[in-house]
Amino acid sequence: MNSEIRKILESVQRGDVSVDDALLAIKKEPFEDIGYAKVDLHRSIRQGAAEVIYGAGKTPEQMIGIIHSMRKNGQRTILITRLSSEAAARISEVCPLDYHAEARVGVIGEFPQPCGIGKIVVATGGTSDIPVAEEAALTAEAHGNEVIRLYDVGVAGLHRLLAHMDEIMGASVIIAIAGMEGALASVIGGLADCPVIAVPTSIGYGASFGGVSALLSMLNSCASGISVVNIDNGFGAGYLASMINHMEVRK
Structure with missing residues (x-):
């Protein structure tokens, strides 16, 4: 059942909202x-x-x-x-x-209090990917999620990512954002025990084709449990991560 309708029905059960007001909230235009x-x-x-x-x-x-x-x-x-x-x-x-x-x-308006089942990690390959990552992180926070940001942890210096294994293993879903060859998603996908959402960015030199190279790398990842959204689509990744992080809540 949708969580919004459930909240309305629970309010009726507690006596906070009348049956007529609840019906109006559900039937309104x-x-x-x-x-x-x-x-x-x-x-x-x-x-x-x-x-x-x-x-x-x-x-x-x-x-x-x-x-x-x-x-x-x-x-x-x-x-x-x-x-x-x-x-x-x-x-x-x-x-x-x-x-x-x-x-x-x-x-x-104000960000809602986090109400998901866990934490969403947003990781970027480089600093240049941060604008897309912030779109993803803010989208997730606006939909009631706790977000951990791990920026500039790409495969050019893999030790930077491995220094955050506690955050990676403790996440309920991870958003991996990278341009160039887009390898970050595969690396995280091979380490984490949760869903990974890969976001290719348009960052890279000429042969990256405006993010197509990273997109194809992520689509062809050999790591299991990875889904891929469109190039620079931080919003789509943040929204999907929020849905995953609320699956247990939405009964």
Whole structure:
């Protein structure tokens, strides 16, 4: 059963919410049509995580309208990905926005308390991969996860990774982010006893083909238990990691 509906039903059981109010929360309009966007208000009920705003290609005014709809309908934490600094400045004039320039991520509202079954480790091959890693880490934190960051632990100096075996073995899911040849995911996949989500980045010299080389390496990994998301898709990795980290919670 979806965790959001479960919370509503448990509130009814405790007497905190009336049956009529609970029914209204479940039956309320599934989306709001604001002309240029249909804001999905039922996503948290269907999937356990509210809608996220993809900022690239949207004007600040469009995003402000979507934010207003989300806040009006009770969304407490709003995540905006691929948000430019110019758009962030305009949105900040209307509502409080915590902007993370390196990740191009904006957050409205407070991060929820971690409620997953364990910890998510976000590891990068190099410092150049950190912007994608921060997108993944912030996405995971915005969805109620405790995140451990292990940056610049790539295979060019394998001892840097091996110095963090406690964190690797204690994780419930690991996000491995790397460009160049993308070997970090295979190494971590051969060490860890949890799912590994590989994220190829567009970092590398000419023959890396903008991340295609790392993507193919990760897809062809001989280590078991590795899934791969698209090039530079930190958000997708953070979201998937959160789903994995909440599987026991979602009964």
